[in-house]
Amino acid sequence: MKSAFTHSPLNALYKCINENKKIKIWTRNFEEIRGICTGYVVAFDKHWNLVLSDVDEVYLKPRKSKYPYLDGDDLPELPPKKQKVKKPKTPEEEAAQKAAEEAATKNPKKNKTKKGKKSRESSQRHLKQLFIRGNNIIMVALL
Numbered sequence: 001m002k003s004a005f006t007h008s009p010l011n012a013l014y015k016c017i018n019e020n021k022k023i024k025i026w027t028r029n030f031e032e033i034r035g036i037c038t039g040y041v042v043a044f045d046k047h048w049n050l051v052l053s054d055v056d057e058v059y060l061k062p063r064k065s066k067y068p069y070l071d072g073d074d075l076p077e078l079p080p081k082k083q084k085v086k087k088p089k090t091p092e093e094e095a096a097q098k099a100a101e102e103a104a105t106k107n108p109k110k111n112k113t114k115k116g117k118k119s120r121e122s123s124q125r126h127l128k129q130l131f132i133r134g135n136n137i138i139m140v141a142l143l
Helices: 012-018 089-106
Strands: 022-029 033-044 049-062 121-131 135-143
Touching: 012 022, 012 033, 022 049, 033 089, 033 121
Parallel strands: none
Antiparallel strands: 022 033, 022 135, 033 049, 049 121
16 A cells, blocks of 8 residues: 555655644535535545544535425425416606616616625534545645
């Protein structure tokens, strides 16, 4: 095993095991960075699957779903969709709409509020041992 990782980036992990050094690992989920783990390497393989001990993890809590999970058998029946009927506008309403459109073209407003993702709460935990699958690893740094 010593000769297998002498000329590759995995050599740094091999040295961490022998010298008992800590490493920092950035992990991801399917769309963003999930968290950062700091610990001692116990084992690894060519796919960058890692087993760590004495791990401190800082991670983002997963978002709550807007809709509750429903089993396939308990789906409620939805009422049929009703078609909306448009009322004809009165001449006063049409004049007010035209005036509003003209005012908007003369004085364009800048949209200062940007809708973005809500900030998520970060949590911290300590684990005795942790297995991290290699395809979830973004970056590894030696400490």
